[in-house]
Amino acid sequence: MPVLKDITLGQYFPGTSVVHRLDPRVKIILVVSYIAALFLAKGLYGYALSLCYLALAAAVSGIKPIQLVRGLRPMLFIVIFTAVLNILYIPGEHELFTVFSLSVTLEGVTTAIYMIMRLFMLVTCTFLLTYTTSPIMLTAAIEKLLAPFKLLRLPVHELAMMMTIALRMVPTLIEETDKIMSAQKARGADFESGNILKRAKALVPLLVPLFVSSFRRADELAVAMECRCYHGGAGRTKMKQLRVTAPDFAVAVPSLLYFAGCVTVGRLL
Amino acid sequence: MDKGGEALLKTEKLTHIYGKGTPFERTAIKDVDFEVHSGEIMGVIGHTGSGKSTLAQHLNALLKPASGRVLLNGEDIWRGEKKVSSVRFAVGLVFQYPEYQLFEETVYKDIAFGVKNSGVPEKDIESAVYSAMDFVHLDKSVAAKSPFELSGGQKRRVAIAGVIAMMPKVLVLDEPTAGLDPKGRREILSHIRAYRDATGASVVLITHSMDEIARLSDRVTVINRGEIALGGSVREVFSREDSLTRIGLRAPVVSRVLRRLHAMGIDVDCGACTVEQAIAELKRVAGDARA
Numbered sequence: 001m002p003v004l005k006d007i008t009l010g011q012y013f014p015g016t017s018v019v020h021r022l023d024p025r026v027k028i029i030l031v032v033s034y035i036a037a038l039f040l041a042k043g044l045y046g047y048a049l050s051l052c053y054l055a056l057a058a059a060v061s062g063i064k065p066i067q068l069v070r071g072l073r074p075m076l077f078i079v080i081f082t083a084v085l086n087i088l089y090i091p092g093e094h095e096l097f098t099v100f101s102l103s104v105t106l107e108g109v110t111t112a113i114y115m116i117m118r119l120f121m122l123v124t125c126t127f128l129l130t131y132t133t134s135p136i137m138l139t140a141a142i143e144k145l146l147a148p149f150k151l152l153r154l155p156v157h158e159l160a161m162m163m164t165i166a167l168r169m170v171p172t173l174i175e176e177t178d179k180i181m182s183a184q185k186a187r188g189a190d191f192e193s194g195n196i197l198k199r200a201k202a203l204v205p206l207l208v209p210l211f212v213s214s215f216r217r218a219d220e221l222a223v224a225m226e227c228r229c230y231h232g233g234a235g236r237t238k239m240k241q242l243r244v245t246a247p248d249f250a251v252a253v254p255s256l257l258y259f260a261g262c263v264t265v266g267r268l269l
Numbered sequence: 270m271d272k273g274g275e276a277l278l279k280t281e282k283l284t285h286i287y288g289k290g291t292p293f294e295r296t297a298i299k300d301v302d303f304e305v306h307s308g309e310i311m312g313v314i315g316h317t318g319s320g321k322s323t324l325a326q327h328l329n330a331l332l333k334p335a336s337g338r339v340l341l342n343g344e345d346i347w348r349g350e351k352k353v354s355s356v357r358f359a360v361g362l363v364f365q366y367p368e369y370q371l372f373e374e375t376v377y378k379d380i381a382f383g384v385k386n387s388g389v390p391e392k393d394i395e396s397a398v399y400s401a402m403d404f405v406h407l408d409k410s411v412a413a414k415s416p417f418e419l420s421g422g423q424k425r426r427v428a429i430a431g432v433i434a435m436m437p438k439v440l441v442l443d444e445p446t447a448g449l450d451p452k453g454r455r456e457i458l459s460h461i462r463a464y465r466d467a468t469g470a471s472v473v474l475i476t477h478s479m480d481e482i483a484r485l486s487d488r489v490t491v492i493n494r495g496e497i498a499l500g501g502s503v504r505e506v507f508s509r510e511d512s513l514t515r516i517g518l519r520a521p522v523v524s525r526v527l528r529r530l531h532a533m534g535i536d537v538d539c540g541a542c543t544v545e546q547a548i549a550e551l552k553r554v555a556g557d558a559r560a
Contacts, residue, residue, distance in 0.1 A: 013292055066290065182331050183370040186362040187431060188354060188386030205382065208372035212417070 012134050019061035020132045023248045024141035030255050031129045037259035038118050046266030047117050053258055054121055061132050071127040079119050086112040135167035144242060157233025180209045275343050276304040277471055278439050283337035285323050297323040298495040305439060310465055310472040312486030320495040321475045325443045329360040358387040361437030365444045367428030376427050377412040383435045401434035405460045422453040433464055441473040458485055483521045483542035504540040523547045
């Protein structure tokens, strides 16, 4: 099922690189600041510097570039769509040519290129986060980072638990989808041909069993959690405590400075 | 081992690799040569993760071989893309826990799903569905019910009927009795045999129960870590106890008892592998002794 194998969301590639070992909270903060920097950065140099950082992080993590690129594939449509809109609708002084009375300008093309780069880097850096951080670490970190909001009565623990469960279920659901799809194909179901309407109809034999089994799984999980006396976050301790140590600072501080550099360089030059 | 004549379904040097090019790459089956003749029940046995299910999905073109070929009636099923769907109707595959694939509003519609897809004329669908229900001993009154109201065992039978209704020439069942009680197991196995006897179709029965194989199959293939470890008639395979033990499988209790008796100097034929055969054999020996 090539379509399903492309979904790498929430997938984790275990490893022992520096990127893997970094405190997950630090990683999240870095990813958020990196994304902020991407939006603030201007001009070729800003983007080039951001790309260098990403390439370095990817190289250090030991994640194969092909994996990162594979994760981008589902994005392709959105990227092309926005790029085309940008090219056609951005007004500018240097007109290159016209299509259906819409003028394509140099400014439009450069904006589109920057936009593609920005989107790719944005998605790649979040993929790098999920590839190198186990879902459990990730949600533990989110829970910690959101802890201040507990004062506002935000059910932080419950949200984190829901995320953990959702992320944990992604591969299971993919596997299940794969299995049901094969089973229906064995009965001659055709998911690949026909027009949109026909294809949507063909999904019924897939979606109904998938829903049924998701509810069943949720039910089983709830029972299993109750059997182990789960009653929400109050008074719960963690088996693995998160600690920010010297190496975390050693990565975080230069990274943040670098991001600041990415933002300013475009404005200065 | 070969009964002569061309095999109905055959694999040649079949190899499958999961997750090629990712860190999770794993060779599931390697150089598997496997043959099913017309009208026979072929048992496939092996541990969990030995590649049995992977092999099953190759038999009806759900998976594409990394290398090697799958031949149906002597023709490569991957030659010419169009044929793939026809292969799926000729080789019916019942998955593990097939009850999870049910989706229609009524049992009737669910069983008819495969038949409709196979392009059978509208007027013949009804008879195909009811005869399939007959094979698995589902009462006609169930046809109008929702499959989700049924018991686990009944759902399983509906799912199997959904494949039988397509009248496949080869019926492949991946652990059809998993999770059923002993009575349910016996019934499912007898339905499978009934289908073979009535239609002359071949059956590939994948299981990890030696007793099921002993009761039902004509020939056995033992698969271990993705490779064929042993193959032959039930009698031949079960007589090679040391080879079976080496891969962590055991011959059925009955064969082991007979073997022990033989070792004690009693002249029994160790080939019997079902309780009935063993009783007959012991009676014969007892009769000989008395005479």
